[in-house]
Amino acid sequence: MGRYLLQRLVTLIAILFVVSIGSFYLIHLLPGDPAFLILGFNYNPVTKAVLDAQLGLNQPIYLQYFTWIGHVFHGNLGTSFISHQPVLKTILRAIPIDLEMIVISQIIAFGAAIPLAMRSARRPDSTLDRLLSAGSFILLSVPGFIVIVLLVLIVSVKLGVPNTGPSTYVPFMENPFQNLSSLLLPSITLAVGSFVLYFRVLRSDLTGVLQEEFITMARSKGISQRRIMWRHAFRPASVSLLGSAGVNIGGLLASGFIVQFLLAIPGIGFILVGAINTSDYLLVQGVVLFVSGSVVLVNFLFDFIIFFVDPRISRD
Amino acid sequence: MSNELLVVKDLHTTFATAGGELPAVDGISFTLGQNETLGIVGESGSGKTVLARTIMGLQAIKNATVTGSVKINGSEVVGTSEEDKRKIWGTEVSMIFQDPMTSLNPVMRIGKQVDETLRILLGMSKEDAKKRAIELLELVGIPSPEERYEAFPSELSGGMRQRVVIATALACSPKLVLADEPTTGLDVTIQAQILNLLDELKEKMQMSVILITHDLGVVATRTSRIIVMYAGRIVEMGSTQDVFKDHRMPYTRALLESAPKVSNPSHTRLVTIAGRPPNLLALEKGCAFAPRCKFATDKCHNERPELQATGTEGHMFACWNPLTSSRGDA
Numbered sequence: 345m346g347r348y349l350l351q352r353l354v355t356l357i358a359i360l361f362v363v364s365i366g367s368f369y370l371i372h373l374l375p376g377d378p379a380f381l382i383l384g385f386n387y388n389p390v391t392k393a394v395l396d397a398q399l400g401l402n403q404p405i406y407l408q409y410f411t412w413i414g415h416v417f418h419g420n421l422g423t424s425f426i427s428h429q430p431v432l433k434t435i436l437r438a439i440p441i442d443l444e445m446i447v448i449s450q451i452i453a454f455g456a457a458i459p460l461a462m463r464s465a466r467r468p469d470s471t472l473d474r475l476l477s478a479g480s481f482i483l484l485s486v487p488g489f490i491v492i493v494l495l496v497l498i499v500s501v502k503l504g505v506p507n508t509g510p511s512t513y514v515p516f517m518e519n520p521f522q523n524l525s526s527l528l529l530p531s532i533t534l535a536v537g538s539f540v541l542y543f544r545v546l547r548s549d550l551t552g553v554l555q556e557e558f559i560t561m562a563r564s565k566g567i568s569q570r571r572i573m574w575r576h577a578f579r580p581a582s583v584s585l586l587g588s589a590g591v592n593i594g595g596l597l598a599s600g601f602i603v604q605f606l607l608a609i610p611g612i613g614f615i616l617v618g619a620i621n622t623s624d625y626l627l628v629q630g631v632v633l634f635v636s637g638s639v640v641l642v643n644f645l646f647d648f649i650i651f652f653v654d655p656r657i658s659r660d
Numbered sequence: 661m662s663n664e665l666l667v668v669k670d671l672h673t674t675f676a677t678a679g680g681e682l683p684a685v686d687g688i689s690f691t692l693g694q695n696e697t698l699g700i701v702g703e704s705g706s707g708k709t710v711l712a713r714t715i716m717g718l719q720a721i722k723n724a725t726v727t728g729s730v731k732i733n734g735s736e737v738v739g740t741s742e743e744d745k746r747k748i749w750g751t752e753v754s755m756i757f758q759d760p761m762t763s764l765n766p767v768m769r770i771g772k773q774v775d776e777t778l779r780i781l782l783g784m785s786k787e788d789a790k791k792r793a794i795e796l797l798e799l800v801g802i803p804s805p806e807e808r809y810e811a812f813p814s815e816l817s818g819g820m821r822q823r824v825v826i827a828t829a830l831a832c833s834p835k836l837v838l839a840d841e842p843t844t845g846l847d848v849t850i851q852a853q854i855l856n857l858l859d860e861l862k863e864k865m866q867m868s869v870i871l872i873t874h875d876l877g878v879v880a881t882r883t884s885r886i887i888v889m890y891a892g893r894i895v896e897m898g899s900t901q902d903v904f905k906d907h908r909m910p911y912t913r914a915l916l917e918s919a920p921k922v923s924n925p926s927h928t929r930l931v932t933i934a935g936r937p938p939n940l941l942a943l944e945k946g947c948a949f950a951p952r953c954k955f956a957t958d959k960c961h962n963e964r965p966e967l968q969a970t971g972t973e974g975h976m977f978a979c980w981n982p983l984t985s986s987r988g989d990a
Contacts, residue, residue: 557762564718564757565777565828566750569742575776580767655812656766 348651356644360637364416367633368409371625381623382425421630426622431630434615439634441527441604441611444516446596448524448531450589453538461543462573465550476543484540492533492603499529511608530603538592545588549581556580583654590646594639665836665868666692666715671728671738673707673714679941684710686892687728692836697862697869699879699900701915702889705937708872709758711889712838714738715870716755717745733835750777754829756839756858760821760846764813770824771797771809777831796827799864801857819850826857833865840872855882876919880904885974888912891938891948894967898975908970908982911949947980955981 371378378401379392396402400411415422421431464473500509505525512526553559554577562576601613608614612631619627651657673685684707692698702708713719715730717737730737732753737745757763765773775793778784784792790809797805800823813821822842829837839858843851859882862869871879879886880900887897888909896909907913917931935952944950950960959980967976 557757557759558765560718561755561757561763561825561828562765563742564716564749564755565781566746566748566832567776567780568746571780576765576768580765654767656814 348657349648352644352647356640359640363636363640364413364633365409367629367636368412370632371629372405374623374625374628376623378425378625381625416633421633422626424624424627426619426624426627431627434627435612435630435634438610438612438615440516441513441609442597442600442613444523445527445531445534445600445609445611446593448527449534449538449596450593452532452535453542456535457539457542457546458578461546461550462578464543464547465554465577466569466573468551473547477547480540480543483536486536488533488537488599489602489606491536492530492606495529495532496607510606513607513609526607527609530600530607530609533603534596534600538589538596541588541592542585546581546585549584550577553577553581579653583650586646586650586653590643593646594642597635597638597642663693664691665694665696665733666870667729667731668715669729669731671711671714671730672726673710674725676723676725677941682940683892683943684940685714688889688892688894689728690887690894690897692868692870694835695862695866695868696885697859697871697883699883699886700870700872700889701874701876701879701886703874703915703933703937705940706889707892708874708889709840710892712755712840712870712872716749716753716838717742718755750781750834751832752834753836753838754832754834756822756826756829756837756842758841758844760818760825763825764821766813768812769810770813770816771811774809774824774827774831777828781832793827793831796831797824799861800824800827800830801853802827818846819854822846822850822854823857826854826861830861830865830867834867836868836870837862838870838872841874842871843878844873851878858882876904876915888915891940891943893948893978894976895949895979896977897967898970898972898977902970902972902975906970906972906975908977909949909979910953910955910981910983912977913983914952947978957981 377392378399379395380387383391383395393402400408403411419432421435423430424434427434460476464470464476467473496509499505507522507525508529512522514522514526516523559572559577562572597612599613600611601617603609604611604614605617612635616628616631616635618624619631668691669689671685671688672683675682675684686707688711690698700708700711714726715732715737717730717740719726726738728738732748735748735752737748764770771790771793774796775784775789778789778792779786794805794809797808802808802820802823808816808820813824816824822845826842842858843854846854855878858869858871861867871883873879883900885898886900886903888895888903888907888911890911896903896907896912898906903912904916907916911933914931914933918933920928920930933952938944938948938951944961946959946961946963947953947956947965950956953960957980963980965978965980967978969976
């Protein structure tokens with residue numbers, strides 16, 4: 345039992361190490377000299393040498409990495425040369441918006457996918473099943489930036505629902521209602537992709553599980569179909585669902601930037617696009633490290649959940 | 661016949677397949693009394709499992725058409741909705757499945773699988789149901805049942821799992837239990853244990869049992885009557901004594917002869933039945949066994965024999981050229 349988790353933990357640490365090297369090295373891949381960027385008109389070989397010594401840029405690169413990772417462990421991601429704000433503070437201010445969008449979108453996606461997948465799997469190849477499969481395929485092929493534009497066009501412009509369009513975001517503490525309504529359309533947009541994924545994965549696994557002998561046996565016990573679906577079929581069929589949810593939710597942190605950018609919602613994606621445009625290298629680095637670290641951690645979290653959902657895993 | 665627990669009349673189960681209509685159960689009628697044990701014997705593919713599932717009303721495959729009548733304690737099964745059948749499932753009739761490796765839910769604690777029906781069908785409280793489930797686990801011979809209550813199926817051996825399957829099937833004290841090859845997936849030593857357990861429970865709980873098997877050795881000492889099936893039909897039925905000692909159908913004899921005997925000298929060749937079970941999509945007009953039967957005549961190939969009585973009560977066979985009685989009274 346502990347062996348599986350230990351194995352996952354070792355993998356997790358290894359991946360986080362690689363991610364940190366990638367994020368660190370990123371800054372050296374970007375064009376331009378940080379000293380030039382910071383010094384601006386004061387740039388000359390003398391000032392550059394002083395600044396490089398100050399920032400440790402004259403040291404070997406592996407030493408620079410260890411200095412940097414040491415700071416990361418102390419929660420210090422550096423201070424932006426552009427906004428002169430600590431990078432971590434900027435990220436922590438933006439991240440609740442992403443979390444809120446992800447939570448709302450996942451409630452919508454799971455709330456729609458689970459009952460519909462159950463309906464579909466109960467009668468595979470029925471009219472409903474075919475309609476849902478075809479419908480989900482269509483949704484799968486529509487990109488998020490089209491969905492959000494259509495939603496804004498219909499809901500905010502045609503129907504005139506207030507506080508749903510671009511630049512309507514306010515923090516939750518300021519006005520919860522406006523906050524929720526401004527995040528509704530982007531959350532729905534994120535939910536579309538998740539819904540299609542969850543519906544397809546669960547439908548296919550449930551269809552398989554429902555043909556298992558233990559389901560026939562459960563039927564022969566005289567319990568209701570509803571109970572068979574929820575108590576007997578759902579759990580063994582939910583392993584791939586959880587696995588794909590882990591990958592997907594991590595990815596939402598990284599892919600939310602399109603809707604955030606289009607609707608001017610100051611989430612992590614919005615910050616990232618801004619940082620790239622202003623060549624705010626340290627902020628880019630911080631966001632990349634934070635987002636990729638989160639993706640890995642969310643994945644690990646779901647592996648952990650799967651471990652408890654399916655006792656068969658602990659035996660392998 | 662009000663004391664009959666199970667009445668099966670002219671039961672047909674036909675599957676619509678790409679190759680045409682497949683008659684898996686082809687006109688079967690029999691009855692079963694209270695506290696009786698009936699053995700149903702036949703090769704793989706003779707329709708035993710389909711028959712059991714049809715009696716239960718559990719169609720495993722879609723596109724199945726069922727006609728005829730099955731009455732369990734007076735309730736008709738054929739043509740009723742799953743909701744209606746649910747009223748007799750568990751409490752009147754239940755099934756012990758063939759393969760304990762696949763018939764238990766792998767992600768549900770075994771105790772929960774046993775006490776589920778106690779809570780749902782009998783409305784017991786959680787504590788009472790748990791107590792009863794532990795009693796049932798003890799009854800089927802599972803050591804330290806309180807601990808095993810929390811175990812997952814993967815933590816138990818095949819024999820132990822089959823005991824759990826039995827405990828689950830018997831939880832609500834059904835009057836009729838269909839045991840579909842309950843020991844096929846198990847080691848030989850465990851087989852006898854499980855069959856003895858079933859016998860014992862049958863006496864304790866006053867149930868009728870239908871024991872489905874391809875192994876005549878299994879039914880020899882445990883059943884009062886035997887039905888021999890071939891190609892979806894009954895070819896011989898009677899008391900266990902009659903079927904073993906006074907069989908008329910060559911197929912029955914072939915089945916008996918193909919079982920290895922301890923009294924055989926070493927290196928005795930096993931007797932096998934020539935040929936293969938017939939393709940149910942392309943049956944001959946006559947007796948389905950005729951192509952493999954050494955006594956077959958033209959009549960056997962062209963006319964289908966119906967069940968006829970031997971004179972001994974309840975003993976019937978379907979054959980044009982029956983074996984002469986080994987008792988010499990035919």
